[in-house]
Each structure stands twice: as C-alpha cells, then as structure tokens.
Amino acid sequence: MVDFVTKNVLDFWSYAEMRANAQIIFTLLVALVLGLLLGYERSYHGRAAGMRTYALVCMASAAAVIVAGFPNHWYGGQLVNQQISPSVLSGDPTRVIQGVLTGVGFLCAGVIMKEGMNISGLTTAASIWVASVIGVLVGVGFYLAAIILSMLSAGLMMWGARLEGYLPSRPAIGVRLRFRVGHPSSEHVLRGFVHTHGYDLAGGTVTIDLQQGRQEWHFVCVAHDKRAGSPLGQLAQVLSQLDGLEDYQLTHARN
Known part of the structure; x- marks a missing residue:
C-alpha cells in the first residue's frame, strides 16, 4: 500500500511532469503581463473592467488552451502508465479554443449597457474578447504574435479616440x-x-x-x-x- 501511494505521488513530481508544469507556469506569467498591459488602459479611464479582469481572462484562456496540449501528462501521467489508448488521451485544442471564446463572449455581453439611446461598454467588451484571444495565442505558444496583438490593441484603445478626432465625423x-x-x-x-x-x-x-x-x-x-x-x-x-x-x-x- 505504501509503495502504491509513493509511486503515484512521485508520478506527479517526475522530471517530465515538472518540465510540463514549468512551461505552463511560464505561459501563465506571459498571459498575466499581457492581460495587465491591456487592462491598464481601461482602468486608467475609469472603466468597470480593469487590470484584474483582463489579467484573469487572459490567464484563464491561456491555461485552458495549454493544458489541452499536454494530455500525456494529465493526472501525473498515470493514464499513460496504465497503457490507455492514445485516442483517449488526445486533446483537441480547437474545441477548447472555441469553448473559451464562446464563454468569454457571454462575459462581454454583460458589460454592454444600453440606457435610452446611449450605448456604452462596446469597446470594453471587444477588448475583453481580445484579451481572451491573446491568452489563446500565448497558450499555443505564439508569444510574439500575442505581444504584438497586445501592443496594437492597447495602442488602439489609447490613441484611437484621438485619431477619430482628426477625421471627419457626424456626432x-x-x-x-x-x-x-x-x-x-x-x-x-x-x-x-x-x-x-x-x-x-x-x-x-x-x-x-x-x-x-x-x-x-x-x-x-x-x-x-x-x-x-x-x-x-x-x-x-x-x-x-x-x-x-x-x-x-x-x-x-x-x-
């Protein structure tokens, strides 16, 4: 009994498991930084969704996607040791991505407010969805693309209104x-x-x-x-x- 417990505990602390965990942690840290960057602009302008919201959305999206990429390490790799069929272990990140983006879409709908003829929260909703996409990019390992998307999105939210001020418009x-x-x-x-x-x-x-x-x-x-x-x-x-x-x-x- 002791040997069985010891073996199963050690499965979670093997070199392969620790290496997978290290990559996941690094991914979460990158998602955290990018989410904070995107959320600062909303927080600076006094919006309800601030740095914490964006960081959480970005990290959660990244975590959900990257976990789907390590099916052989689920449950300490015990499924592999028990010689489960590879088809059972195969994760499908595309389904995870679809679920993440759909779920975040419901969150985005909650920040859109309509009072009379005034509609607010559209930019916040769109940027939260972008934060989720950034998390997905980080989760699949496209770090450079995620960084560029974060910078473009933050720049657009900070200076987009100024650009609109220079262009012809009809308020x-x-x-x-x-x-x-x-x-x-x-x-x-x-x-x-x-x-x-x-x-x-x-x-x-x-x-x-x-x-x-x-x-x-x-x-x-x-x-x-x-x-x-x-x-x-x-x-x-x-x-x-x-x-x-x-x-x-x-x-x-x-x-």
Whole structure:
C-alpha cells in the first residue's frame, strides 16, 4: 500500500511532469503581463473592467488552451502508465479554443449597457474578447504574435479616440422631448428646429408615445459635421424655445 501511494505521488513530481508544469507556469506569467498591459488602459479611464479582469481572462484562456496540449501528462501521467489508448488521451485544442471564446463572449455581453439611446461598454467588451484571444495565442505558444496583438490593441484603445478626432465625423445625440397636454408637435417642426442648430433628424429613429395626453418624442439627430453641430449644453438651453415643451433629455447616442 505504501509503495502504491509513493509511486503515484512521485508520478506527479517526475522530471517530465515538472518540465510540463514549468512551461505552463511560464505561459501563465506571459498571459498575466499581457492581460495587465491591456487592462491598464481601461482602468486608467475609469472603466468597470480593469487590470484584474483582463489579467484573469487572459490567464484563464491561456491555461485552458495549454493544458489541452499536454494530455500525456494529465493526472501525473498515470493514464499513460496504465497503457490507455492514445485516442483517449488526445486533446483537441480547437474545441477548447472555441469553448473559451464562446464563454468569454457571454462575459462581454454583460458589460454592454444600453440606457435610452446611449450605448456604452462596446469597446470594453471587444477588448475583453481580445484579451481572451491573446491568452489563446500565448497558450499555443505564439508569444510574439500575442505581444504584438497586445501592443496594437492597447495602442488602439489609447490613441484611437484621438485619431477619430482628426477625421471627419457626424456626432449623434439622442433626444427625448415631452410636450404639455394640448401642445402636440410635428416631425416637420422638430426637423426644422434641429436643422437650424446644425443637426439632421436621422430617418427611422422617430418614436412617438402618448401618455396621459402628453406627446413624447424620441429620436436621434446627427450633426452636419463635428464643427457645425451645437454643443450639448448649448442645445439644451435653446430647447426651451420649443412651444409647449414640458421637459426633455439629451444624451450622446454613441459611446
């Protein structure tokens, strides 16, 4: 009995097992560093998902993939010693990768928030999924590709907004207007109003609700260009000029 226990314990500490563990640990450390690098940008900008989230996603993805590459070392190599058929031991990393990316996709869906016409968290969700892909690359041993992808992703998140600022764009604003009883408005009036302040009413975005005799309009207006559209605060001040307006809400439609 003692010999049996000793032999099985030593199977987990053989040279081959220790070498496999060393490679796995190195892979996890690389994934940790790259995940922290990617997560720092989100943490710096005050996002909910920060360095720890990205590091955990990256390491977990790398661990799941690299473990599938060492089936002969599972359970201390005891399956090999028991002469199990090689087909039983064959791991399929492609299935693991598919499962990892699908699972992380559910996590990404949880960070996307929609409030009215404002959508936030898209960049965070995409970058978490990228962190998972980086972990997969590290897990299969493509360290250089993982490092390059990390640098490209971090650079894009840090400087992509600046690049967008130099390029022509048409900022969008989500608008909610509620009118007093007996003071209905019309699309023609609203379209003319926003046009005088540098915006166009986006087609197909108009929704009209009637609650207790009050008309409530929801729509998105898009600036003629980023310089022509009035700032959000200025647009809020002039909304009081609309006849019969009871209250309103303005928000950036994209984030």
